[in-house]
Amino acid sequence: MTATTVVQLMLFGVVWGGLYALIALGLNLIFGVMKILNIAHGELLMLGAYMAFWLFALWQISPLLTMPVAAIAMCVLGLIIQKALIDPIIARSRTPTDFENATLIVFFGVLLILQNVALLLWTADYRSVSYMSEPVRLGEVSVAGNRLLVLAAALGLSAVMFVLMQRTLLGKAIRAVSQDRDTARLMGIDARRIGMIGFGLGSAIAGAAGVLASTIYVITPTVGLLFTIKAFTIMVVGGLGNQFGIFVAGLALGVAESFASYLIGAEFKDATGYLLLIGFILWRSRTSPAFAGEVK
Amino acid sequence: MKLDPAIVGGLLLAALLAALPRWLSAYHVSLLMTVYMYVALAGSWNLFSGMTGYVSLGHGLFFGVGAYSFAIATAVFNLPPVVGLALGIVVPALLGLVLGLALLTARIRIAYFAVVMLGLNEITKTIVANVKSIGSSYGLTLPSVNSRYLGYYVLLGVAVAVTGFAYAVQRSRWGYGLRAILADEVAAETTGIRTVTHKLAMFVASAAFIGVTGAMVSWNWSYVDPYMAFDLMVSFDMLVMAMFGGFGTVAGPVLGAVVMSIVKEALSTSVPHFQPIIFGVLVIVLILWCPGGIIQAFGAARGRLRSWSRPRIGGAAP
Numbered sequence: 001m002t003a004t005t006v007v008q009l010m011l012f013g014v015v016w017g018g019l020y021a022l023i024a025l026g027l028n029l030i031f032g033v034m035k036i037l038n039i040a041h042g043e044l045l046m047l048g049a050y051m052a053f054w055l056f057a058l059w060q061i062s063p064l065l066t067m068p069v070a071a072i073a074m075c076v077l078g079l080i081i082q083k084a085l086i087d088p089i090i091a092r093s094r095t096p097t098d099f100e101n102a103t104l105i106v107f108f109g110v111l112l113i114l115q116n117v118a119l120l121l122w123t124a125d126y127r128s129v130s131y132m133s134e135p136v137r138l139g140e141v142s143v144a145g146n147r148l149l150v151l152a153a154a155l156g157l158s159a160v161m162f163v164l165m166q167r168t169l170l171g172k173a174i175r176a177v178s179q180d181r182d183t184a185r186l187m188g189i190d191a192r193r194i195g196m197i198g199f200g201l202g203s204a205i206a207g208a209a210g211v212l213a214s215t216i217y218v219i220t221p222t223v224g225l226l227f228t229i230k231a232f233t234i235m236v237v238g239g240l241g242n243q244f245g246i247f248v249a250g251l252a253l254g255v256a257e258s259f260a261s262y263l264i265g266a267e268f269k270d271a272t273g274y275l276l277l278i279g280f281i282l283w284r285s286r287t288s289p290a291f292a293g294e295v296k
Numbered sequence: 297m298k299l300d301p302a303i304v305g306g307l308l309l310a311a312l313l314a315a316l317p318r319w320l321s322a323y324h325v326s327l328l329m330t331v332y333m334y335v336a337l338a339g340s341w342n343l344f345s346g347m348t349g350y351v352s353l354g355h356g357l358f359f360g361v362g363a364y365s366f367a368i369a370t371a372v373f374n375l376p377p378v379v380g381l382a383l384g385i386v387v388p389a390l391l392g393l394v395l396g397l398a399l400l401t402a403r404i405r406i407a408y409f410a411v412v413m414l415g416l417n418e419i420t421k422t423i424v425a426n427v428k429s430i431g432s433s434y435g436l437t438l439p440s441v442n443s444r445y446l447g448y449y450v451l452l453g454v455a456v457a458v459t460g461f462a463y464a465v466q467r468s469r470w471g472y473g474l475r476a477i478l479a480d481e482v483a484a485e486t487t488g489i490r491t492v493t494h495k496l497a498m499f500v501a502s503a504a505f506i507g508v509t510g511a512m513v514s515w516n517w518s519y520v521d522p523y524m525a526f527d528l529m530v531s532f533d534m535l536v537m538a539m540f541g542g543f544g545t546v547a548g549p550v551l552g553a554v555v556m557s558i559v560k561e562a563l564s565t566s567v568p569h570f571q572p573i574i575f576g577v578l579v580i581v582l583i584l585w586c587p588g589g590i591i592q593a594f595g596a597a598r599g600r601l602r603s604w605s606r607p608r609i610g611g612a613a614p
């Protein structure tokens with residue numbers, strides 16, 4: 001492996017990693033404030049990606065313009081899901097386990113519906129947005145312009161998220177609710193409202209990330225779950241609620257996948273992430289009691 | 297000795313179903329086989345996840361491993377199908393033991409456990425799809441089933457065995473141990489219940505039952521490829537059916553699987569394109585309306601049924 005190849009692989013890895021990190025930050029927000037394992041998170045990303053595809057295919061609208069539109073659309077969809085499906089479950093759940101089980105099934109239903117509506121409307125054809133795909137030369141390595149765009153946008157949005165969560169009162173409230181809902185409410189925080197905001201924001205990020213993904217990856221109605229699982233991997237490895245850890249874990253996963261697909265073969269790219277996740281969970285749950293948390 | 301009405305009723309029903317196929321059309325026989333498959337899958341999922349509270353999102357792993365154990369034995373090594381079915385029990389059980397020793401002996405968050413199982417299913421699918429000697433992504437062609445109702449009886453047998461096993465466990469000392477784990481694992485451990493042994497045994501049992509179901513189903517398909525064997529929908533279906541019927545009860549997963557598999561079949565014949573969407577809507581509506589599963593809705597109407605089905609400790613009994 002020459003030095004150029006290494007740099008090239010690193011760069012590819014960082015582009016994917018930045019995108020993964022962004023998605024994981026959104027999932028972390030939802031998991032934090034709502035304690036929901038949202039297995040339909042990737043479906044919102046898929047919808048965002050299709051928005052980018054259609055707007056670009058029909059009217060040549062730049063994905064950069066679609067990004068805020070998709071973010072707002074997915075935010076609205078997320079809020080509808082929250083209002084219509086999650087609130088009734090919160091109202092009647094007696095134990096956290098009841099709540100987790102019920103939301104898991106509900107999001108499974110959401111996943112089925114969104115995936116199959118997309119399949120009916122847009123068929124299973126592979127779609128992609130060929131936007132800014134001309135290569136840009138950076139010294140020895142060359143990289144498609146859209147990859148640099150994805151990297152820049154993912155880094156930018158992650159930075160915005162970081163500032164929002166660490167430097168604003170809203171971010172403080174979100175972190176408080178994530179850490180201890182009851183205590184946060186005693187401090188006068190409207191936990192229900194924060195839950196809505198967190199869920200909406202997380203969904204918006206998924207929509208924006210979908211637009212970015214559409215420029216560097218093929219879109220199909222079933223693309224979502226792959227991203228959900230990866231985002232979950234990153235969230236667990238980076239540490240729940242630890243934004244910086246999640247960001248680093250995202251980049252690390254992207255780079256690891258990039259090297260794995262070069263060294264072992266592209267078909268094992270996705271398996272690499274799962275192997276890392278399983279290894280990590282096994283290792284940490286045996287070495288750190290705090291990681292395992294309460295048994296149930 | 298007093299006869300247990302649940303056992304007598306169950307055996308009578310099984311005998312009736314066993315006598316049924318000669319009067320049914322081929323379509324209805326295959327429909328009943330699908331129902332038995334889902335009863336076996338949902339019941340096995342419930343054996344571990346329902347009874348201990350560790351929700352697994354990837355139990356379809358054992359279905360695929362069972363299917364491939366059968367396929368490799370019969371199609372690659374030309375062993376008789378009986379050996380294939382036996383391997384469909386043994387290999388998934390051993391895998392379950394190894395995974396259980398790795399995952400269940402230390403503390404692990406349920407959400408992490410759920411997603412690790414999901415990941416294992418996907419990894420195995422990828423690996424199988426890339427190994428040339430077992431057909432890679434093209435899959436393997438299997439010998440066809442040589443006797444007309446064999447699949448019917450094997451799947452009925454597995455469904456009855458899973459349900460009977462769950463019933464026996466539920467009524468035994470083990471059942472109390474498991475319910476204690478479900479309610480509060482730390483408290484269960486301090487009262488001297490060997491929690492790891494309990495969890496491991498149920499994990500291995502559910503793996504074995506799902507494995508043999510996968511082996512029989514793949515034999516019926518007479519063909520197997522990684523995307524059918526490790527289809528995520530298998531993992532999701534058994535979970536949804538068990539939860540829909542009633543999490544942690546014996547009768548719940550059976551009822552859930554019967555109702556849902558028939559609804560699925562009816563939808564896919566009448567409105568094929570909209571079947572998954574309507575199924576999704578149904579899943580949501582039902583979980584919003586009867587959170588404890590249909591067994592609880594029945595239970596509210598008929599107190600007798602509830603005392604038989606024994607809702608789990610801490611469950612939302614009305």
